[in-house]
Amino acid sequence: MHMGSRVFDTPEEAVADVSDGASIAVGGFGLCGIPDSLIRALADSGVGNLEVFSNNCGVDDHGLGILLGARQIRRVTASYVGENKEFARQYLSGELEVELTPQGTLAERLRAGGAGIPAFFTPAGVGSPVADGGLPWRYAADGSVALASPPKETRVFGDKRYVLELGITADFALVHALRGDTAGNLVFDKSALNFNPLAAMAGKVTIAQVEELVPAGTIDPAQVHLPGVFVQRIVETGPQNKRIEKRTVSSTEGATR
Template sequence: MDKVVPDAASAVADIPDGASIAVGGFGVVGVPHVLIRALQQQGATDLEVVSNNAGLEGQGLGLLLESRQIRKMVSSYVGENREFARQYLSGELEVELTPQGTLAEKLRAGGAGIPAFYTITGSGTQVAEGGIPWKYDSEGNVIASSPAKETRTLSFRGEENEYVLENSIATDFALVRAAVGDRLGNLRFHSSAQNFNPIAAQAGKVTIAEVEQLVEVGELAPDDIHLPGIYVHRVVALSAEEAAEKPIEKLTTREEAAS
């Protein structure tokens, strides 16, 4: 089955208002910039987005925040995006902060059909006990917070600890970026772009991948495939200019030595 679609606009055309979307990338690395811009132009609103962070101002998911298309973020990190932090603290955006490793496992488990899992992460903290602010009002009062989670004392590898039950995440759509993809949706990621992309792709009921290089079926050796095409439903081949788009999160330079 040839999964290649004509362009990013057609790939995201059926994403409705209120959809949940898992988005790959970390910072600005491995982010599906082209698909995100297409979604911004498409105009779907009230979105719930699951991603490690929300890019930077004017880049990646930062675009959807600026156009007020995101209702809720499920993330690990607010950090580098001032608009993300501003919307959260001013009550314009709901944010479900989740430990990074737990978020990754929630996506992986969702893709694997595992409804929930126990983890020691967050035991004895507000992650387990509840009370992490999810949403503020315009006056800075907390109007929604995380609930208490089920915990269980278990013996594992000879040690008894309290474990927290975490629900997995499965989303309506997923947007990812890969270095190479074939017409069946088999993907290969470059270096650290493997971050959240494979697990985001697994979690989506409909996964859309933008690929920097499109190859024919059979050109990717089995050992070079990082994500099999069974998880991918649509493939968008990027132009040379789009593929070359590799923004730098923090540009650090030094003075040139005197000759």
């Protein structure tokens, strides 16, 4: 770490105080805009029993899937988990606790937590197990439900029923940005402007990996996507080695030149 600043020299130094049992909000969507260097550093540290808030849990060999495969995650709150076979295996065998939540609800829970809003009402999930309870959070080894979601408070506003959802705050947040300055101001690239700002807001200690680090004042304030007040640590990791989650190609048969 550079003395007297929030800039760290390596991802390993930036996550060094993440301890067993910590809760972590992680930015990204699929494999887009994920803080891969920080995740790898966390995996190498051997920290365990983690509670993760993220849109999804990566794939089997990349992103949060690395932590999952190493059995370093205890609980996941996510909205989509369909690309990770190990995730499904751990969940169905009772090794992993999972809270599935609608994607928009997850986004707003992170934003609300970061804005100091403890809870909010939303129509998403009303009339389903999301509101009524009974979703399997954890299975037993024999396939029975060991822990189910509790029912949530609902209330009518006007002529419509809404369900109460709690804001999310986490001990740490890990995010990826295209550019950041030494004051922590961040700029995200295209679709990486997904869950990254929301996760950053929800973290008590937010750690940002950036492809390019520039001096404070270099970024036009009008171009800043997330102000530095939300970022406590920043580390330059260089251009990201982007993975394509699903490659789709079209046939050229019958194509004209």
